[in-house]
Amino acid sequence: MSERRVARVQLESPVPQLDRLFDYAVPHPLVADVAPGVRVKVPLRSAGRMMDAFVIEVVADDGTERPLSSIEAVVSPMPVLPERLYTLTRRVADRAAGSVSDVLRLAVPRRMVRAEKAWASAPPPGEPEVVPAARERSDVALRAYPGLTEALDAGERLALDAPPHPHPELPRGAWADLLAAAAVHTLARGRSAVLVVPDYRDQAQLLAALGELVTPDAIVRDDADQSGPARYAQYLRTLSSAPCIVVGRRSGVYAPAHDTGLVAIWDDGDSLLSEPLSPGVHARDAALVRQELEGSALIFAGHTRTTDVQRLVDVGYVREIAQARRPSPRIVLSATREGEQRQSRVPSSAFAAAREALQNGPVLVQVARPGYAPSLVCADCRRPARCAHCAGPLRAARPGATPVCAWCGRSAHAWACGHCGSTKLRMASSGSERTADELGRAFPNTRVIIADGAHPVAEVDGQPALIIATRGAEPIARGGYRAVILLDGDRMLQSEALRIGESCLRWWSNAAALAAPGAPVHLVGVAGPVARALATWTQPAYARAELVDRAPLRMPPAVRVASVDGHSRSVDTLLASLRETVTDLDPLAILGPVDTSETPDVATSRALVRFDYAHGRAVAEALRAGVIADALRARTSRKGRGPKPRSTLRVRLDIPEPDL
Numbered sequence: 001m002s003e004r005r006v007a008r009v010q011l012e013s014p015v016p017q018l019d020r021l022f023d024y025a026v027p028h029p030l031v032a033d034v035a036p037g038v039r040v041k042v043p044l045r046s047a048g049r050m051m052d053a054f055v056i057e058v059v060a061d062d063g064t065e066r067p068l069s070s071i072e073a074v075v076s077p078m079p080v081l082p083e084r085l086y087t088l089t090r091r092v093a094d095r096a097a098g099s100v101s102d103v104l105r106l107a108v109p110r111r112m113v114r115a116e117k118a119w120a121s122a123p124p125p126g127e128p129e130v131v132p133a134a135r136e137r138s139d140v141a142l143r144a145y146p147g148l149t150e151a152l153d154a155g156e157r158l159a160l161d162a163p164p165h166p167h168p169e170l171p172r173g174a175w176a177d178l179l180a181a182a183a184v185h186t187l188a189r190g191r192s193a194v195l196v197v198p199d200y201r202d203q204a205q206l207l208a209a210l211g212e213l214v215t216p217d218a219i220v221r222d223d224a225d226q227s228g229p230a231r232y233a234q235y236l237r238t239l240s241s242a243p244c245i246v247v248g249r250r251s252g253v254y255a256p257a258h259d260t261g262l263v264a265i266w267d268d269g270d271s272l273l274s275e276p277l278s279p280g281v282h283a284r285d286a287a288l289v290r291q292e293l294e295g296s297a298l299i300f301a302g303h304t305r306t307t308d309v310q311r312l313v314d315v316g317y318v319r320e321i322a323q324a325r326r327p328s329p330r331i332v333l334s335a336t337r338e339g340e341q342r343q344s345r346v347p348s349s350a351f352a353a354a355r356e357a358l359q360n361g362p363v364l365v366q367v368a369r370p371g372y373a374p375s376l377v378c379a380d381c382r383r384p385a386r387c388a389h390c391a392g393p394l395r396a397a398r399p400g401a402t403p404v405c406a407w408c409g410r411s412a413h414a415w416a417c418g419h420c421g422s423t424k425l426r427m428a429s430s431g432s433e434r435t436a437d438e439l440g441r442a443f444p445n446t447r448v449i450i451a452d453g454a455h456p457v458a459e460v461d462g463q464p465a466l467i468i469a470t471r472g473a474e475p476i477a478r479g480g481y482r483a484v485i486l487l488d489g490d491r492m493l494q495s496e497a498l499r500i501g502e503s504c505l506r507w508w509s510n511a512a513a514l515a516a517p518g519a520p521v522h523l524v525g526v527a528g529p530v531a532r533a534l535a536t537w538t539q540p541a542y543a544r545a546e547l548v549d550r551a552p553l554r555m556p557p558a559v560r561v562a563s564v565d566g567h568s569r570s571v572d573t574l575l576a577s578l579r580e581t582v583t584d585l586d587p588l589a590i591l592g593p594v595d596t597s598e599t600p601d602v603a604t605s606r607a608l609v610r611f612d613y614a615h616g617r618a619v620a621e622a623l624r625a626g627v628i629a630d631a632l633r634a635r636t637s638r639k640g641r642g643p644k645p646r647s648t649l650r651v652r653l654d655i656p657e658p659d660l
Contacts, residue, residue: 004061007034008070009042009053009085010573012101015277016628017635018044019099021056025068033072034058053103054081057414072500079118080108082239084294085256091289095616096653097562098279106275108235109253113172114230116236125242128218130188134257138188139212140183146322152185152262152297157288159309160301162266164513166480166538172205173476174515175301179264180209182243182299185220188608191261192243193294196253196283200225200271201458206266206474207482214245222248223435243445249569250275250283253290263287266300269306269506271656273396279600280652284308303509306501307550308557310371310543320540329512334485334522345430350485350522351442354466357483357519359445362465364481365439370470370487371431372398378417379424387412389427415467416420429491436468449477466594471507480516489526497554498657501530504543547635554588559610561658562623566649568593568603574626574649575607581622582615591658606646608658 005026024042034040036057044051050072074410076427081104089103142148144163152157154354162175183193197203203223210219221233238257246255249271253263265273265287273283284300291298300309300318312318334350348355356361368374376385376394385394385403392407394415403425404413416423430438430479432452440448447465451457460467467475471492492504512521512534523531533542551558564571571593579585592607611619630649 005031005034006057006059006061006068006193007040007055008057009040009043009055009071010100011042012052012054012104012197012467014099014102015581015633016099019093019101019509019628023068025070026058027070030071030074033077035077035079036083036274039075039076039080041075043069043072045069047595054086054230054656056081056086065223066117076111076116078120078236080111080239084254085254086519088254088286088290088293089295092281092286093279094339094624095285095289096279096281097620097627097651098118098281102200102278103254103281104201106251106277107256109232110228112229112232119233119236125217125237125240125244127242128187128244129215130184131213131215134184134213135188135562138184141178142185144178144323144325145448146324148182148321151321152182152286153189154298155261155295157291157292157298157312158300159305159313159320160299161305161322161326161540162301162303162513163323164303164327164509165517166514167475168479170208171476171478172208175256175266175303176202176205176209179206179212179266179299179301182262182264183210184213186262186297187214187243187245189261190243191279192226192245192257193249193262193264194246194252194255194260195264195266196248196250196273196287197266198249198272200249202266203247203249210245210247217658218244220244220246220255220257222246222252223249224249226564235292248310249273252288253283260290260296262293262297263290264301267302267506267510268300268309269302269304269502270514274656276618278650278652278655282654286653303513304502304506305540305543306506307499307543311406311547311557311607312539313478313540314458314544314547325515329515329521330518331512331521331535331537332520333527333531333535336526340419345487346439346485346524350524353483354520354521355443357481358443358464358466360464361462361479361482361516362460362467362477363478364467364469364474364484364511364514366469366471366474366486366488366507367432367435368471368483368491369429369431370397370433370454372437374431374435376403376425378420378422379500379528380422381417381420382428383417383419383608384428385412385415385425386418393423396425398433408624428444429488431471432468435487439468450476452484459486471511474511474514476514480519481514481531482516484511484519484521486511486521486523489523489531493530498550502543502546505530505533505539509539525608554610555585555658556656559612560616560619560653561655562611562651562653562656563658564593564607564609564618564623564649564651565596566604568595568597568605570630570649571605571607572628574623574651575609577619577626577629578609578622581625582618585611585615585619608655620653623653627651 008021093100186193268284334347357363388404390408392405394403438450451469462478593605596604596606
């Protein structure tokens with residue numbers, strides 16, 4: 001009689017109590033197909049249904065003759081979950097007190113049968129080739145950073161300040177050529193590289209830079225813009241033994257490329273790199289875990305330095321490598337001159353710079369918000385105009401138009417101020433459309449292009465034009481902008497967010513890096529530490545000062561912060577269990593809980609937990625155990641028929657903004 005085989009599987013379920021490996025017997029007809037990494041269907045007796053699962057390992061029976069359910073079917077014999085990827089996702093989930101199935105959902109795309117069959121029937125990919133002379137070009141780019149090549153070969157963790165200028169001829173930033181050079185250097189050594197960027201425009205620039213250096217078969221895209229079959233086929237390419245260069249967005253950090261020698265994160269301060277779905281792991285944190293497991297080189301590159309990366313530099317975990325010759329844009333702090341109106345939105349110095357620059361090429365004007373008039377106020381008492389139905393802010397699409405609520409969409413035909421009774425409205429701010437209208441009249445016979453969420457523009461030519469763009473939506477100009485004007489800076493800094501100074505510095509630095517070398521960059525109406533950091537191009541020093549200010553207040557990233565949301569009784573129980581489990585937690589570590597109830601019949605609350613990095617594992621394990629215990633209590637709290645109450649307890653670690 002042959003020995004029974006047992007498969008240990010990971011269920012594809014976000015239910016907390018199912019986040020572990022389950023043992024299933026392997027039927028004799030399926031022995032040849034059941035292997036680590038394949039998808040299978042298994043019965044779950046407690047739920048009375050079949051579930052999808054991944055086989056993690058196959059072992060011989062331990063001889064106890066324990067009763068085991070059998071695997072029902074093999075969905076696909078293709079091993080799509082290699083051991084290195086499961087280990088990474090397990091570690092990431094444990095660090096974030098989440099379920100590994102939630103991370104696997106991001107890392108492994110949905111199966112596409114036709115793409116899988118086409119891949120299985122095609123010959124295996126060969127060794128990718130580097131375009132002749134590309135190795136020399138990449139070495140030239142890397143030599144601008146003394147010691148960078150040796151650090152890549154040694155697998156170090158690095159922080160780089162990217163060149164703050166665009167390509168002299170092509171519509172892409174110089175940063176793309178730098179990361180492409182690092183990836184080509186890694187590929188030439190026979191190892192893979194994983195490059196992670198925030199959005200499609202950054203990805204397009206990086207793909208264009210790589211297309212000049214390597215053959216197309218060496219590049220793998222990882223993004224949701226592709227069709228399902230195309231994305232699945234690209235994922236299968238990463239599983240092959242041939243090295244490749246993966247260019248993806250936040251989920252691309254999990255790409256299981258063979259023998260990864262480099263992981264690079266571009267602009268880690270961008271919120272698009274933070275996963276909104278549970279467990280909400282930032283690509284930066286996943287990359288740090290991956291580097292620790294694989295020993296590959298790790299690069300954090302950007303035009304600014306986030307406080308998260310600067311903390312790693314300060315403790316010596318990440319090494320900073322500077323350029324041999326450190327370039328910087330020509331920053332001008334513009335203010336109103338004597339005789340000008342204080343409320344003048346564009347000072348005469350910035351206006352004159354734009355007029356002169358328009359004779360040679362495009363000019364970029366960055367504004368805070370899209371639309372025509374993002375906010376309206378009472379013309380008499382200057383209080384914000386609010387909707388009579390939901391108290392939402394009112395906006396105007398054009399001059400004289402009926403105000404519309406930004407929340408509920410209702411039109412305010414007969415609006416009256418709730419404070420003074422006035423029926424007159426005044427535009428309190430200018431959006432991208434109103435700015436384009438005003439500057440279009442100031443510069444007649446000049447092209448005006450709006451670039452915002454409603455009017456996406458990826459790139460513009462080098463002809464004279466005014467480009468009015470919201471922060472983060474600036475198109476790249478061929479050859480660079482001849483002038484950049486940064487408006488509404490004082491309005492941006494008025495936000496109550498903890499990281500608003502850091503965010504503003506990133507928005508302005510990224511816009512300044514789009515200017516041609518020597519072109520003026522005018523920051524209008526802003527003074528203080530953020531303006532000085534931009535003017536002197538010393539973003540790491542600003543991040544270091546921010547860390548010093550946050551440390552006594554125990555605010556992130558000086559400490560880690562977790563949020564706990566749910567029914568008030570569940571939150572109280574979890575916090576009490578946390579205090580008992582982690583006995584050396586700071587007495588002031590827990591903030592709250594505060595009431596967040598939306599209806600009187602359901603009491604909900606929220607609390608924050610601040611803890612040092614040394615307590616990270618203990619706190620994550622305690623919070624995860626509390627979530628599982630609450631889910632089990634909810635499942636068994638009601639006997640008899642009828643639906644059982646669901647657990648609403650939600651835990652998220654490393655939140656960027658500690659807001660109760």
